[in-house]
Amino acid sequence: MSDVEIVEDQEFESGDIKPDVPARVISTVLGCMGFFTALLVGLFAGNPGLVIVPRAILAMLICAVVGRILGTVGEICVREFLTKYKADRPMPELPNELKRLYKAREDDRQLRDKMKRAA
Numbered sequence: 001m002s003d004v005e006i007v008e009d010q011e012f013e014s015g016d017i018k019p020d021v022p023a024r025v026i027s028t029v030l031g032c033m034g035f036f037t038a039l040l041v042g043l044f045a046g047n048p049g050l051v052i053v054p055r056a057i058l059a060m061l062i063c064a065v066v067g068r069i070l071g072t073v074g075e076i077c078v079r080e081f082l083t084k085y086k087a088d089r090p091m092p093e094l095p096n097e098l099k100r101l102y103k104a105r106e107d108d109r110q111l112r113d114k115m116k117r118a119a
């Protein structure tokens with residue numbers, strides 16, 4: 001039988017989470033898709049390469065900016081929802097028996113550490 005450890009919900013510090021990672025990912029993906037789409041459309045239209053590539057780069061830049069805006073807005077919406085969700089559903093207090101078990105486990109861990117250092 002394996003030991004099961006209950007991990008409490010931790011509050012993250014502002015430095016733990018990179019705030020703009022989803023926005024950057026969405027921006028990058030939309031930029032690449034805009035570039036790829038512009039290349040394909042230009043090739044199917046029969047345009048020369050000197051016309052296709054600058055248009056594809058322009059499409060990539062525009063799509064990257066739009067993706068950054070959409071990613072930021074989406075991230076703000078998710079954070080607001082999660083904040084409201086957590087505020088509406090607070091963590092219940094632990095039962096006394098569970099608190100006693102946590103304390104006993106911590107005391108046991110400290111005793112084992114003390115014995116290991118003494119050995």
